[in-house]
Amino acid sequence: MSKEEMVIVVTGGSGLVGQAIKKVTEEENRPNEKWIFLSSKDGDLKDRDETRAVLAKHKPTHVIHLAAMVGGLFKNLKYNSDFYRFNMLINDNVLETCKDLHVKKVVSCLSTCIFPDKTTYPIDETMIHNGPPHESNFGYSHAKRMIDVMNRAYNQQYGCHFTSVIPTNIYGPHDNFNLEDGHVLPGLIHKVHMAKENNTPFVVWGSGKPLRQFIYSIDLAKLMLWVLREYDEVDPIILSVGEEDEVSIKEAAEMVVDAYNFKGEVIFDTSRADGQFKKTASNAKLRKYLPDFQFTNIRDGIKETVDWFVANYDTARK
Ligand code: NAP
Ligand code: GFB
Numbered sequence: 001m002s003k004e005e006m007v008i009v010v011t012g013g014s015g016l017v018g019q020a021i022k023k024v025t026e027e028e029n030r031p032n033e034k035w036i037f038l039s040s041k042d043g044d045l046k047d048r049d050e051t052r053a054v055l056a057k058h059k060p061t062h063v064i065h066l067a068a069m070v071g072g073l074f075k076n077l078k079y080n081s082d083f084y085r086f087n088m089l090i091n092d093n094v095l096e097t098c099k100d101l102h103v104k105k106v107v108s109c110l111s112t113c114i115f116p117d118k119t120t121y122p123i124d125e126t127m128i129h130n131g132p133p134h135e136s137n138f139g140y141s142h143a144k145r146m147i148d149v150m151n152r153a154y155n156q157q158y159g160c161h162f163t164s165v166i167p168t169n170i171y172g173p174h175d176n177f178n179l180e181d182g183h184v185l186p187g188l189i190h191k192v193h194m195a196k197e198n199n200t201p202f203v204v205w206g207s208g209k210p211l212r213q214f215i216y217s218i219d220l221a222k223l224m225l226w227v228l229r230e231y232d233e234v235d236p237i238i239l240s241v242g243e244e245d246e247v248s249i250k251e252a253a254e255m256v257v258d259a260y261n262f263k264g265e266v267i268f269d270t271s272r273a274d275g276q277f278k279k280t281a282s283n284a285k286l287r288k289y290l291p292d293f294q295f296t297n298i299r300d301g302i303k304e305t306v307d308w309f310v311a312n313y314d315t316a317r318k
Pocket of ligand 1: 013015043067068090111112166170183
């Protein structure tokens with residue numbers, strides 16, 4: 001375990017993943033690590049000058065790069081151009097500035113939704129560029145794939161130690177609970193909350209048949225801290241629960257109903273898109289490194305997220 005003096009800047013530090021990393025690092029309280037969590041208020045990373053200014057100010061030895069335009073299926077369906085441009089701008093500004101400032105290591109984020117839509121399963125890290133992504137989020141997917149290309153190019157030309165992780169669908173406290181822009185689990189939580197308050201039906205969008213692997217944000221944070229401190233490859237690593245932990249959207253909705261003890265009507269609105277049917281990812285590479293890592297049971301994770309949402313309803317992003 002490294003004992004070097006580290007100054008770690010987390011871009012996108014005010015979001016779902018950033019706040020999970022903040023919670024874990026505050027509990028760890030390592031004396032040789034100084035943590036700085038940025039939001040867009042500290043600087044718009046789509047702007048090169050603002051990016052240079054905020055990173056030069058903090059002089060990080062390490063960067064966890066989370067900042068991105070992020071959203072669920074329905075936001076991606078509407079804004080593929082923005083998802084591509086904004087994320088390309090952010091990633092180019094952050095990685096080029098980290099190279100110029102001789103940052104020792106950068107850990108960036110891809111996603112399991114960027115893999116080829118026509119593929120064999122389970123998906124693994126070698127398959128990122130093997131074909132076009134799903135139509136629903138091709139803008140975001142291509143921008144994210146370029147992080148892997150940039151990491152390899154910066155390593156080859158400048159010897160930079162830039163790597164990336166590939167999380168599956170993430171959920172937890174501090175998520176974006178906005179119904180149209182957010183991801184499925186926060187959307188379902190927000191909708192059951194309102195159905196219970198207003199005694200109205202709980203409407204799940206789509207058929208409920210698609211399959212997803214969900215990782216609790218605190219688990220992802222712990223894994224990303226291991227990547228920052230111990231993982232030495234430039235190649236990406238999938239951070240996901242196992243294939244056997246995959247659940248259907250319908251099963252996820254039922255877990256949210258149980259967490260709220262909701263007794264009202266549940267409706268499936270099949271006029272809304274299903275998106276990708278599955279994106280089953282293998283965590284075999286992770287298991288080779290960390291065979292004993294314990295993931296939070298999804299029912300427990302959903303209950304903790306519901307409790308957080310209820311307690312922070314007035315200030316939560318929704
Ligand atoms: P999030 O909750 O939406 O947070 C996004 C963060 O990025 C916020 O801190 C936001 O700052 C910042 N940001 C956005 N645009 C910015 C800009 N132009 N300049 C500076 N900061 C900007 O996202 P998240 O779910 O934590 O995602 C973190 C990373 O994980 C992203 O790279 C995402 O692609 C990846 N990922 C997420 C999931 C998932 O299911 N959530 C799955 C796979 C991968 P403000 O708060 O000021 O807006
Ligand atoms: O998390 P989500 O929006 O995105 O999940 P993806 C979409 C699936 O959940 C679809 C169903 O099958 C929807 O029909 N669903 C049911 C709902 N009710 C809801 C709801 O209230 N809100 C939402 N959002 N979905 C995203 C990618 O794919 O995965 C992003 O588009 C990103 O780029 C993210 O990478 C991790 O899992 O389908």
